Amino acid sequence: xxxxxxxxxxxxxxxxxxSVHYNYILENxxxxxxxxxxxxxxxxxxxxxxxxxxxxxxxYPIVLHGVSLSIxxxxxxxxxxxxxxxxxxxxxxxxxxxxxxCWTGVNAHNVHDLLPIPYTEESxxxxxxxxxxVMEFMERPLVLENVSTYAQFAxxxxxxxxxHARLMEESQCGMLMDVNNIYVSAYNHDFDSKEFxxxxxxxxxxxxxxxxxxxxxTHILDTHNDHVxxxxxxxxxxxxxxxxxxxxxxxxxEDIPEFDVVHEEALKAKKxxxxxxxxxxxxxxRPTIAPKMRLTPVEKxxxxxxxxxxx
Amino acid sequence: MENNIPLTTIQRWMQSVIEHPGTxxxxxxxxxxxxELPFDEAYANVLPSKTLTPVERIGIYRxxxxxxxxxxxAIDYPGVKNVxxxxxxxxxxxxxxxxxxxxxxxxxxxxxxxxxxxxxxxxLRNKAFLYDLSRLELSITNNMDAEESPIVxxxxxxxxxxxxxxxxxxxxxxxxxxxxxxxxVCEYLDAVIExxxxxxIKNERTFVVVYRKTYRTYWDILSSQQYxxxxxxxxxxxxxxxxxxxxxxxxxxxxxxxxxxFEWFNEWVSSGYFSKIKLR
Numbered sequence: 001x002x003x004x005x006x007x008x009x010x011x012x013x014x015x016x017x018x019s020v021h022y023n024y025i026l027e028n029x030x031x032x033x034x035x036x037x038x039x040x041x042x043x044x045x046x047x048x049x050x051x052x053x054x055x056x057x058x059x060y061p062i063v064l065h066g067v068s069l070s071i072x073x074x075x076x077x078x079x080x081x082x083x084x085x086x087x088x089x090x091x092x093x094x095x096x097x098x099x100x101x102c103w104t105g106v107n108a109h110n111v112h113d114l115l116p117i118p119y120t121e122e123s124x125x126x127x128x129x130x131x132x133x134v135m136e137f138m139e140r141p142l143v144l145e146n147v148s149t150y151a152q153f154a155x156x157x158x159x160x161x162x163x164h165a166r167l168m169e170e171s172q173c174g175m176l177m178d179v180n181n182i183y184v185s186a187y188n189h190d191f192d193s194k195e196f197x198x199x200x201x202x203x204x205x206x207x208x209x210x211x212x213x214x215x216x217x218t219h220i221l222d223t224h225n226d227h228v229x230x231x232x233x234x235x236x237x238x239x240x241x242x243x244x245x246x247x248x249x250x251x252x253x254e255d256i257p258e259f260d261v262v263h264e265e266a267l268k269a270k271k272x273x274x275x276x277x278x279x280x281x282x283x284x285x286r287p288t289i290a291p292k293m294r295l296t297p298v299e300k301x302x303x304x305x306x307x308x309x310x311x
Numbered sequence: 312m313e314n315n316i317p318l319t320t321i322q323r324w325m326q327s328v329i330e331h332p333g334t335x336x337x338x339x340x341x342x343x344x345x346x347e348l349p350f351d352e353a354y355a356n357v358l359p360s361k362t363l364t365p366v367e368r369i370g371i372y373r374x375x376x377x378x379x380x381x382x383x384x385a386i387d388y389p390g391v392k393n394v395x396x397x398x399x400x401x402x403x404x405x406x407x408x409x410x411x412x413x414x415x416x417x418x419x420x421x422x423x424x425x426x427x428x429x430x431x432x433x434x435l436r437n438k439a440f441l442y443d444l445s446r447l448e449l450s451i452t453n454n455m456d457a458e459e460s461p462i463v464x465x466x467x468x469x470x471x472x473x474x475x476x477x478x479x480x481x482x483x484x485x486x487x488x489x490x491x492x493x494x495x496v497c498e499y500l501d502a503v504i505e506x507x508x509x510x511x512i513k514n515e516r517t518f519v520v521v522y523r524k525t526y527r528t529y530w531d532i533l534s535s536q537q538y539x540x541x542x543x544x545x546x547x548x549x550x551x552x553x554x555x556x557x558x559x560x561x562x563x564x565x566x567x568x569x570x571x572x573f574e575w576f577n578e579w580v581s582s583g584y585f586s587k588i589k590l591r
Binding site: 040041043044045046047048049050051068073074078081084103105106107108109110111112113115117118120122123126150151152153154155188189190217218219221 | 356360
C-alpha cells in the first residue's frame with residue numbers, strides 16, 4: 001500500500017449521486033460512505049437539485065466531479081466556470097475536485113463529450129500549465145480521470161499512461177483511475193490494460209472509478225448502464241493492491257436501477273480490498289478483438305442509443 | 312515520432328467534423344473541416360483500429376454528439392417535439408439549431424435558451440404556435456433552476472396596518488415569470504405531459520404565471536384582469552398604484568374587481584408568489 005501524495009482521506013465506497021435516487025436517499029439515509037456529484041448539475045441551480053445537494057452534503061462526504069473543465073482544450077482556462085466551481089466546492093466542502101483528461105470543445109464551443117487528446121509534448125506543456133492555473137485558483141487538489149476513447153492520433157508521441165504519468169509529475173495534479181475506462185480503451189486500441197496500471201506511480205492515484213460498459217464487438221462503449229464485468233473487477237483488484245486505500249466510486253448513468261442495486265454493486269469493491277491477491281491476475285487476459293463486422297441499421301441504432309447518457 | 316500538427320488544429324478539425332450534420336463523408340469533406348486539415352492529412356492522423364476505419368472511429372463521436380443534442384432539447388421542449396414529430400424535431404435540432412446556436416455553456420441545460428428565437432427566425436409549419444409553446448417551455452425550464460426565495464405568509468400580510476397598504480410594494484419570488492400568448496399553449500403542453508390526446512391548436516389569448524412552490528414548478532392561467540394587476544405588482548408598483556391602474560384599464564368592471572381583489576390576493580399569497588412586503 002502507498003499513501004497518496006496529498007494525504008487525501010479514504011472515504012470508502014461511494015456512489016455517483018443521480019436525480020432518480022434523490023427521494024430515496026433523503027427518506028432512507030442509506031449507509032453510503034460518500035457521494036460523488038456531477039458539478040455542472042449544481043453550479044447555478046437554485047432549485048430542488050441545490051436543495052437536495054445541501055441536504056445530502058449535511059449527511060455525507062461529497063466530492064465534485066466535473067465534465068466541462070476541458071483541461072485538454074487549446075482554449076485558455078475558463079475562470080468564469082472556475083468561479084462557480086470554487087463556490088460550489090466550498091459549499092459542499094469537496095476536499096478535491098476531479099474532472100477528465102480530455103477536451104470538450106474549442107473556440108468556446110462545448111460538444112459535451114470527453115474527447116481524446118493527442119499525446120504530444122505540445123499538449124503536455126499546455127495541459128500542465130492549465131492544471132497549475134486551475135489548482136492555484138481552486139486552492140485544492142485537481143484529480144484527472146483517464147477517459148474511454150474511441151480514436152487515437154498518429155501525431156501522438158507517447159502512450160496514454162506515459163502522458164498521464166508525466167502530467168501528474170509536472171503539474172502535481174492527481175489521478176482518478178477509472179479501471180473500466182482502462183479496460184474500454186485497451187479493447188478499443190489494443191493495448192495491455194495491466195501495463196497502463198503498472199506505469200502509473202501509485203502515490204499519484206487518488207480515487208478509483210468503476211462502471212459497466214457495452215461491448216459492440218467492433219469496439220466497447222463506456223455507457224455506465226450495467227453491472228461491472230468480472231474482468232474490470234480483476235483490474236480493480238490489481239490496481240488496488242498497488243495503491244491501497246483510495247476512494248472508490250461506482251458510476252451508473254443509464255438504465256439506472258433502484259438505489260440498493262447500485263449501492264450493492266459499489267460494495268462489491270470491498271471484497272477486492274479484503275481478499276488476498278489472486279496469482280492468476282498477474283496473467284490478466286487482454287481483451288480479444290472481434291473480427292470486423294458490419295452493423296445492421298437496427299444494430300447501428302442500438303449502438304447510438306447506448307451512447308446517449310447525458311453529461 | 313511527433314509530427315507537427317498543432318493541438319489547436321487537430322481540435323478545430325475534429326470539432327468541425329463532429330458538429331457537421333449529414334454523413335461521416337460529408338463531415339470529413341466539409342469546407343470547414345478541409346480548411347482546418349485536408350482530408351488526406353486528417354485521415355492519416357486518426358489511427359484505424361483492428362475493426363474500425365478512422366472515419367468510423369470519429370463517427371462514434373459524431374453520433375453521440377447529435378444524440379446528446381436532440382435528447383437534451385427533447386427534455387426541455389416535449390411540446391414542440393410533439394407538434395413537429397420526432398423525425399422533424401431531431402432534424403431541425405441536429406441540422407439547423409445546433410449549427411446556428413452551438414453550446415457555449417458548461418451545461419446542456421442551457422442549450423435550448425435560443426430555441427424560441429430560432430423558431431421565430433425559421434420557416435416552420437404552425438410557427439406562431441410553436442413560438443408561443445417554446446417560450447412557455449423555456450420559462451418552465453428556467454424556473455426549475457431559479458434561485459429559491461423565502462415567501463410571505465398570511466400572518467405577515469395580516470400584520471400590515473391598513474394605512475400602510477397604500478405604499479406597500481410586493482416583491483415577487485425569483486422563480487416567477489409572467490407570459491402572454493396568442494394560443495392555447497398551456498392546454499396543449501398539459502396534454503403532452505399527461506400523455507393524453509392533445510387539443511386542436513387554436514388562437515386564444517392566454518395569460519400565464521409560471522412559478523415555483525416547494526421546489527415544484529407550476530404554470531397557471533390567469534384572467535386578463537388578474538394578469539394586469541399581478542404584472543403591475545410584480546413590476547414593483549405600489550399596491551395602490553397597481554389597483555388604480557387596474558381600475559383605469561378595466562373601468563366597466565370596477566364593482567366586480569372590488570369583490571375579487573381580496574380573493575385573488577389571498578390566492579397569490581398562498582401560492583407563494585411573493586417573497587416580501589416592502590413598506591415605506
